[in-house]
Amino acid sequence: MERLDEALGRSSKSSIWPIAVDDPPRKLILSSPVLQVANANTVKDRFLFVFSDILVIAKPVIPDPNWDMSKPSVYERKFIVKSVASLRDLKFCADRDDSRARTSLNSGHMRHQVIRAFVHQFAKDPDMAITTLFDKSSMRVDPVALGQLLFRAVELDRTRLGEYLARRTSKVVLKAYLDCFGFRSMRIDKGLRAFLLSISIPPKASLEHLMDAFASRWYEANSDLVVYDREVAIRLVRSIVQLNEVMHGGISQNPGFTSYPKRNVIGRDFIDAFHRADPRCYAVPGEFLDKVYAAIRRERLSQARSTQGGGSTDLMISIKRPIPSRLTYRIQSEPIILRIPQPDEHLTIQLYGEGLHIDPPFLTFAKSAEASFRLMATTLGPKSVVMWRSGPHALLYSGLPLSSPVTVERAFMRNTFQVAFKNHEGQKRKYMFSVDDSVKHRSLIDTLRQQIELTSQPPQRSSIDMSSPSSLKLRRAVEATAFRVLQDALISSEDSPHVGQFPSAIDHAYATLTGSASPYGNGHLSASPSNLHRRSKSRSQVYHRHGAGKLEPDLTESDREDGFLRRDASLSQRPEEQLWTTNGLEMVCRQNSSLPHVLAYLHVEGSNGTMI
Template sequence: MDDPPRKLLLSSPVLQVANTNTVKDRFLFLFNDILVIAKPIMQDQDSLLDTTKRSPLNRKFIIKSVVQLRNLRFNADRDDSQKKSLSSSTVREHPVIRSFVLQFSREPDQAIAAFLEKMNSRDDPAMLGQMLLKTLELDRAKLGEYLSRRTSKFVLKAYIDGFGFAGMRIDKALRVFLQSLHIPSPSRSSHSSPLDYMIDAFASRWYEANASIVAYDKDLAIRLTRALVQLNEVLHGGIVQDAGPATHLRRNVTSRDFIDAFRRYDARCLVSDEILDKMHTSIRREPLSQARNPATATTPSYSITLKRPVPPRLTYRMQSEPIILRLGQADPTLVIHLHGQDLIFDPPFLTFTRSAEASFRITGTSLGPKTLNFSRSGQNALLYSGLPLSCPVLVERSFMRNTFQLAFANHTGAKRRYMFSVDDPVIRHNWTVSLKRQIEVASAVPVAGLNRFHQATDDVAFRVLQDALILGDVEWEKNGRPVPGSSLPGSGYELVNRSTSRLSFRNCVNGSSSAHVRSKSRSAIYHRQGLGKLEQQELDALLASTEEDREVPIEPMTRLWSGKDLEMVCQQNSVIPLALASLRIGVAANGTSHS
């Protein structure tokens, strides 16, 4: 038939994402009514990278799945667990949160009790600490008062942990923490200082986040934090609580004086002179500051808005799109500093001398979850609010950028859910648009709308196609063993015996594997092109694990199809229902004439 009902609309190589560290080479063939998922076999690995041809004759495939589009579930978006968590934007817009903010400014305990009741939630310190961290509109003085209570110690722990202080120098982390709240002054009836309690709690949590990268223990971390606060007290008279120009130093404490004084607690020099000198210089230049108390503030506050927000995901060693911050007007005194472990910021700090807008880009230098923090400096720094206190960012491998998901029941009836990735966003757009459109077309005519004969012929033809492409008939010897290299005449495939083959993953990646030998679990081309090349060092570390992990057994009998023959067989199969319908009409006509 010159114009078969089934037509090939789109085909291209893709990566199947097995998990955040592993991908498999796949090839998708989209027809107007079915989708074929194939595994490419490459004698020449460079052939798969050539996307200029729809079905090159030199490509061979193992068919993994064939699914009717009407039974395919498509999702263009990622399942994002971060969307389910509390973000600054969702917190700000939620009516329950707005009510909570208003009530918290009057009575924090009642506000928290009412919030938990409305949310039908139990008393969860971790959740509450995160919610307090994300709710930027809270009264900072009431927040400091609540967290400085001994009864709130578990909430305070979760609040501090939410900043993600891993890898941040302790004096910089202290600035970020202090600018997030207003610590109350000690009462006459109390024998302890809220500031001392909060500083010790901060130091303990900072140490827990950095225990693997510092040479000292928690006690010394607490002493170091106290020393920084005492240095600030001597130099500037205390923690700054309101905006204003910098004052003259009260005493001239040199770096050497500070280092010598601290050595009484650190005789083994676990905190280096270099680090102590940098901390001294930082505090001498800019005093520690905390959020203003709204009840005593005499000047209005100004808002900083994120015109373009921080992305929840970054691609490993790929610079992000610009993140844009905007003020009401230019302010030459304000500087916003950017902090984050294994994150490179360009530029490392933002100024607003000539413009009310400033932007920066982020590059992640290691994989996994990271946290971006902001701190403000300058005489007007405390007048500004609105910046998120912490921004979680996930640094992912490049194959997680342009993805889409498919779900279906395979030929055995087992439910499958796959994520596929492509390198080019244009290719992803083509796939998402085509899949969505063709699924809608295929689903427009419900199966129940077909007569029983047409439904039966469609089902039979599709089952025949699945059996031919995936299962198929194999020649068997008399002893019941399959014949190596056997094939059916004109079938367009070859059968390869690899029952004793084992594949070294390292050889596969280096391109030295023999013909048809392919890893079942990892891509052979991902680390040979694009951003995947940048991850080769981490891949080598993964390969060096165990021999069992490096060698993957190959399926014993595998049928190989060329792209051209696959297209031909699928098109020929689509004629079966028409042929059966013609036979039925002919039989019916003959029966009528005989009668």
């Protein structure tokens, strides 16, 4: 106290005291409303305060159900502080794909080389190529993983692929390969065309075996949408192939125009013959069979060209702007652009995706070598965009992905970033936040990234002498004490019940100085169920009233039942919770940063390195 009195009486011109007190080093850099993503269906209203060295996560107390947290209001904003994290110890991920992208950069070249070698060897000896690939991966041969790999590797020799899939021993691989197409809600003859264009069926292979496998997988994908059974689906596929053979002489491997049918089978004959085959076949409507008949008459079934006889090189279809891996529910995607070497009026690319509105549903290249389409999702969850070629020149082209996976998410999954840190109880926490506006999202992540980089750098000037190990230990203890004091001051008692359970800032400082086990570690505290992290059950009160959330009224019926849109009692102040205004919160955080400088100025370390 004597030193404090002495310091207060000193001249401001000769000390850092007024600087530390009047202009604390901690600055508020940015504050922004965000949504905390709890799971795929739940978000919470949160507010982030990014200071120069800490991040404060707060819950806004909404005074009115129609209050817009993102805009200025007549109400003064008030908050309940949930977490205070040091930027120095914060783990930050600006995008959900960041870690995956870093892994891809490190291993992408090697993986590309392995796949290239696999594709090259598969054209010579499929069995040896598969064995070598799995040996290099130190894995047992997995038929499901193999089927998925064969589906994605569009550079594979289609003749060798047809030979391998047609084997009876490749039944599981064929099943996995077919499941990758995403046949749900796709008309059966269109799915058949997509499958046939992906392989070249060898003359000695059992066409019936391949067609039955396709029919079974198509039925599994659509069993809840049709009224007939698997056997009827198999009979239907066989009838389609037989109709094509009668009218066009078989499944074509050569490009060219579909000629006039060799036998003029009329639609009524095809429908009657199919229904007479089995009484159960009457479950397939005549109107549907008439559409299938018209499609086969208009364009024959085709398979990939055989590579055994040589011939001209395929023309490549390139994807100038690819299909996004994620779509936002009821938000149209950016244009997806496909390009061919030059305009071709005899090529059409058909597009399909269950639960997706595709505009347009097919692409033509009569006037331009480029064509584009957009996607808009009408349902949530994983989807597949299936693309197949049609037209007289369809077999001249290759390089088109057979199917592209897409995940449809709610609007709050856009513009996300993640942070991870140890909370005030010493427990690891990871949070995902979302920002509705892309510009604000960019500003927020840029600010966070910049401040994290600045806090990771060694300070240019230190008010505490760093000449001895004891001084360094003192500095760390002082900083840890000040930070813990701030957490104790800001975080409500609901989240930090210190009475008889959690250590004080003094305990934490003492542990830091003595090097003893942290009072927030794996001691007796974590063993008590009462010390487990208590998660707030509050849900966003503004998401469905502003921004992209307004486009999701059909997704909120169950949420209304759970109180998603009702005013939640958890958003009002509880007796044990302390409310903070924006100004009050900023003032406390800034003044707290003066503590290390004040203690340093008071010379709390003696000449022998001991605390005074």
